[in-house]
Amino acid sequence: MAGLGMRKSRNFINRIISSSQIHQSLGVLEHIHSASSHRTHLSKFPTKIPTWGGPAALSSSRRFESTEAEKQAECMTDIGDDNQMLDFPGGRIAFTSSMRFIPESPEERIRCYRVIDEEGRPLMDSGLTKISEEVAVKMYTGMVTLQVLDTVFYEAQRQGRISFYVTTIGEEAINIASAAALTMDDLVFPQYREPGVLLWRGFTLQEFANQCFGNKADYGKGRQMPIHYGSNKLNYFTVSSTIATQLPPAVGAAYSLKMDKQDACAVTYFGDGGSSEGDFHAALNFAAVMEAPVIFICRNNGWAISTPTSDQFRSDGVAIRGQAYGVKSIRVDGNDALAMYNTVRAAREMAIGEQKPVLIEAMTYRVGHHSTSDDSTKYRPANEIEWWRMQKDPVNRLRKWIERNGWWSSEAESELRIDVRKQLLDAIQVAERVEKPPIADLFTDVYDVPPSNLREQEKLLRETIERHPRDYPEDVPL
Amino acid sequence: MASALRRLGSAAARRGLSTACEDTKKSLFQLPQAGGKSSNLCSAINQALHIALESDPRSYLFGEDVSFGGVFRCTTGLADRYGKSRVFNTPLCEQGIVGFGIGLAAMGNRAIAEIQFADYIFPAFDQIVNEASKFRYRSGNQFNCGGLTIRAPYGAVGHGGHYHSQSPEAFFCHVPGIKVVIPRSPRQAKGLLLSCIRDPNPVVFFEPKWLYRQAIEEVPEEDYMLPLSEAEVIREGSDITVVGWGAQLSIMEQACAGAEKEGISCELIDLKTLIPWDKETVEASVRKTGRLLISHEAPVTGGFGAEISASIVERCFLRLEAPVARICGLDTPFPLVFEPFYMPTKNKILDAIKATVNY
Ligand SMILES: Cc1ncc(C[n+]2csc(CCOP(=O)(O)OP(=O)(O)O)c2C)c(N)n1
Ligand SMILES: [Mg+2]
Numbered sequence: 001m002a003g004l005g006m007r008k009s010r011n012f013i014n015r016i017i018s019s020s021q022i023h024q025s026l027g028v029l030e031h032i033h034s035a036s037s038h039r040t041h042l043s044k045f046p047t048k049i050p051t052w053g054g055p056a057a058l059s060s061s062r063r064f065e066s067t068e069a070e071k072q073a074e075c076m077t078d079i080g081d082d083n084q085m086l087d088f089p090g091g092r093i094a095f096t097s098s099m100r101f102i103p104e105s106p107e108e109r110i111r112c113y114r115v116i117d118e119e120g121r122p123l124m125d126s127g128l129t130k131i132s133e134e135v136a137v138k139m140y141t142g143m144v145t146l147q148v149l150d151t152v153f154y155e156a157q158r159q160g161r162i163s164f165y166v167t168t169i170g171e172e173a174i175n176i177a178s179a180a181a182l183t184m185d186d187l188v189f190p191q192y193r194e195p196g197v198l199l200w201r202g203f204t205l206q207e208f209a210n211q212c213f214g215n216k217a218d219y220g221k222g223r224q225m226p227i228h229y230g231s232n233k234l235n236y237f238t239v240s241s242t243i244a245t246q247l248p249p250a251v252g253a254a255y256s257l258k259m260d261k262q263d264a265c266a267v268t269y270f271g272d273g274g275s276s277e278g279d280f281h282a283a284l285n286f287a288a289v290m291e292a293p294v295i296f297i298c299r300n301n302g303w304a305i306s307t308p309t310s311d312q313f314r315s316d317g318v319a320i321r322g323q324a325y326g327v328k329s330i331r332v333d334g335n336d337a338l339a340m341y342n343t344v345r346a347a348r349e350m351a352i353g354e355q356k357p358v359l360i361e362a363m364t365y366r367v368g369h370h371s372t373s374d375d376s377t378k379y380r381p382a383n384e385i386e387w388w389r390m391q392k393d394p395v396n397r398l399r400k401w402i403e404r405n406g407w408w409s410s411e412a413e414s415e416l417r418i419d420v421r422k423q424l425l426d427a428i429q430v431a432e433r434v435e436k437p438p439i440a441d442l443f444t445d446v447y448d449v450p451p452s453n454l455r456e457q458e459k460l461l462r463e464t465i466e467r468h469p470r471d472y473p474e475d476v477p478l
Numbered sequence: 479m480a481s482a483l484r485r486l487g488s489a490a491a492r493r494g495l496s497t498a499c500e501d502t503k504k505s506l507f508q509l510p511q512a513g514g515k516s517s518n519l520c521s522a523i524n525q526a527l528h529i530a531l532e533s534d535p536r537s538y539l540f541g542e543d544v545s546f547g548g549v550f551r552c553t554t555g556l557a558d559r560y561g562k563s564r565v566f567n568t569p570l571c572e573q574g575i576v577g578f579g580i581g582l583a584a585m586g587n588r589a590i591a592e593i594q595f596a597d598y599i600f601p602a603f604d605q606i607v608n609e610a611s612k613f614r615y616r617s618g619n620q621f622n623c624g625g626l627t628i629r630a631p632y633g634a635v636g637h638g639g640h641y642h643s644q645s646p647e648a649f650f651c652h653v654p655g656i657k658v659v660i661p662r663s664p665r666q667a668k669g670l671l672l673s674c675i676r677d678p679n680p681v682v683f684f685e686p687k688w689l690y691r692q693a694i695e696e697v698p699e700e701d702y703m704l705p706l707s708e709a710e711v712i713r714e715g716s717d718i719t720v721v722g723w724g725a726q727l728s729i730m731e732q733a734c735a736g737a738e739k740e741g742i743s744c745e746l747i748d749l750k751t752l753i754p755w756d757k758e759t760v761e762a763s764v765r766k767t768g769r770l771l772i773s774h775e776a777p778v779t780g781g782f783g784a785e786i787s788a789s790i791v792e793r794c795f796l797r798l799e800a801p802v803a804r805i806c807g808l809d810t811p812f813p814l815v816f817e818p819f820y821m822p823t824k825n826k827i828l829d830a831i832k833a834t835v836n837y
Contacts, residue, residue, distance in 0.1 A: 222814055223814055223815070224640055225640075225814055240641065241597070241640070242597070273570035304542070304570050305549060306567075307569075311569070312569050373549070379546040439819060442816040442819055443808075446810050454810070461819055468825045471823055472818055473818055
């Protein structure tokens with residue numbers, strides 16, 4: 001952009017001017033600048049204060065009467081022209097006599113941190129050394145497991161065995177590597193495309209299957225749609241379908257960790273679409289103001305159902321918004337597990353060490369359809385999807401790197417895939433056979449204890465079931 | 479508003495918000511005689527949107543994923559036909575969608591805002607309750623956003639769980655200044671939606687998503703409107719008045735048919751507009767039958783059935799021969815595996831009809 005060079009030179013000129021003009025009066029309108037006609041013009045403005053000047057009309061002579069103002073005047077004189085400052089309620093702000101709008105986008109888009117390239121080759125100076133064989137192989141195993149889990153559950157949905165499913169295809173690295181960089185004490189507030197975090201934490205394949213089948217072993221007691229996992233034991237707050245509503249609560253939980261002086265942070269995930277909701281903005285601002293140890297991880301996968309990011313925002317993605325809220329932020333290659341791992345580790349250290357929020361924008365692509373209710377070829381070219389699936393697959397990329405290091409082999413690969421698939425098929429069969437939660441579970445947990453209206457409704461319902469047993473599914477025990 | 483009206487193009491001025499409606503009302507406010515193309519509810523909505531966009535160049539349609547046709551395909555073909563500046567995707571932000579629609583409407587446009595699911599209307603609640611509904615009143619009628627229509631699919635679908643099943647109409651019925659309309663069938667949907675779009679007041683239009691594909695009916699191809707705030711007796715009877723709206727009516731219809739077999743004659747009323755509602759039609763019916771049953775999917779406590787019940791008891795106390803019955807959703811969040819238990823089923827209604835008649 002041409003703007004950069006121009007702006008630089010103008011700043012340079014301004015600096016020269018300010019250092020050469022030492023004594024100034026306070027009133028901005030009376031400033032005499034000599035550098036441009038623009039400024040000369042300003043000097044011709046009447047010195048009379050316009051009556052519409054509000055509280056910020058700083059050249060009001062009243063202000064000179066206060067010693068505070070005099071002090072300000074003195075220190076400003078020292079600083080010089082373009083470095084003149086005023087203590088506005090929000091802090092000291094320097095003045096400038098050049099009217100310059102902040103451009104809508106930066107000259108260069110925020111760069112995307114990565115550690116290995118598509119071929120799994122390490123890039124220089126990327127902090128690679130921090131990742132051990134053990135962690136790397138475990139991450140890879142997790143990513144493959146997640147892939148197989150998606151494949152098997154997706155098939156189960158297509159066969160009508162579960163009612164709904166959402167895959168993480170293309171986002172396995174964000175899922176697993178971010179989880180690997182956290183500790184179990186960190187609290188997770190997920191959207192819905194992060195089951196890998198739960199997998200990493202030890203949620204078993206059987207537990208996944210139980211939720212999707214809504215059987216009586218499902219911790220959510222069959223009340224929610226498939227993929228709405230949650231585990232108190234694993235510090236994973238239960239998924240809600242509503243976009244972005246998890247974000248402000250994550251900040252509140254982080255504040256609690258702060259008050260309790262815990263060596264832990266809250267971590268919340270959301271999509272590019274989610275970043276448009278009011279809750280996103282509320283959460284970022286709260287996190288900054290409350291100085292809450294929370295990590296915001298945005299999976300920018302390019303799509304919110306059929307809506308491309310170009311219809312979602314015109315900012316340079318999501319990372320850039322952090323600064324506007326006073327939150328540290330970074331953009332990372334979400335298909336590079338190692339970059340994701342390094343980034344989240346560093347973010348965690350900052351969040352806890354400095355007791356402040358961090359925003360991470362992980363760039364990726366939603367390779368799967370939005371959900372099993374969606375056919376994404378209706379709104380995006382099949383070859384685009386294919387390109388990301390084949391060329392940019394994060395699982396393959398990590399595999400190349402661990403193979404390069406001699407930590408993985410094709411035998412290990414096929415063994416793993418066969419084994420996980422078998423475990424999953426078993427888990428599904430078991431889950432399918434487990435009975436549904438009992439009818440009493442319809443009425444519990446609305447409150448800590450069922451109030452009288454619910455007790456009455458349960459009684460009436462049981463009478464109705466007795467009268468019309470055939471109206472009700474047989475697999476829900478009474 | 480005067481200045482906004484002046485800004486209207488000449489063609490649009492004739493169709494300007496308040497005046498045009500009066501004109502069109504006379505000619506269009508009748509359901510054309512039977513006939514038309516067999517359509518489902520989704521396609522009926524699509525036809526209404528086509529007509530709305532075609533007949534008024536100052537009409538706009540927008541919301542999440544609207545551009546490619548919407549997640550329910552109700553807006554298919556509209557962006558291609560009317561262009562990206564009139565039919566478009568919005569960012570994923572319901573408060574933005576409704577707030578934007580209010581401003582657009584305040585400038586004399588017809589803003590048709592889609593909320594992807596009624597379950598997701600809540601981020602827009604503030605805009606609806608504190609902006610849209612009070613826009614006219616707080617300004618002494620200097621301003622209004624009457625051109626705003628908010629469409630949202632609502633209700634059970636069999637597998638929607640907490641967040642794809644809710645019937646939040648009662649929240650909005652507590653807000654003076656907006657209208658709440660729910661159609662029961664494809665024909666109704668087309669005529670009512672066109673009325674809502676052309677009504678000079680902000681309207682929340684809930685579409686029974688269970689019926690999008692299931693309900694098929696002959697829908698007249700032409701432009702027609704069905705009156706708001708007019709309930710319809712869809713089945714005449716003498717023993718009990720049964721009132722509902724939206725998808726629930728087909729369940730109630732089955733219960734009425736079941737009752738008939740047992741010798742009970744039910745009068746079934748489709749309320750259609752929940753606020754401001756047609757008390758007179760319900761009252762007249764209850765005066766005739768002496769009994770009332772209301773049914774809706776939303777939780778019974780604080781549901782709109784409570785308002786109907788209270789109003790009718792006020793007006794028909796001495797005529798009532800039994801307590802007003804309410805067969806509604808339970809006072810729980812909408813549950814996935816327990817959905818069949820939660821729902822106000824045909825047999826729950828039939829039992830209540832019998833109990834009320836035999837009181
Ligand atoms: C408040 C709210 N509005 C709308 C929806 C419907 N909806 C479900 S997912 C989705 C898109 C989300 O996109 P994004 O945040 O980018 O996440 P991704 O699906 O890409 O992971 C939408 C609009 C919702 N669930 N919640
Ligand atoms: Mg997305």
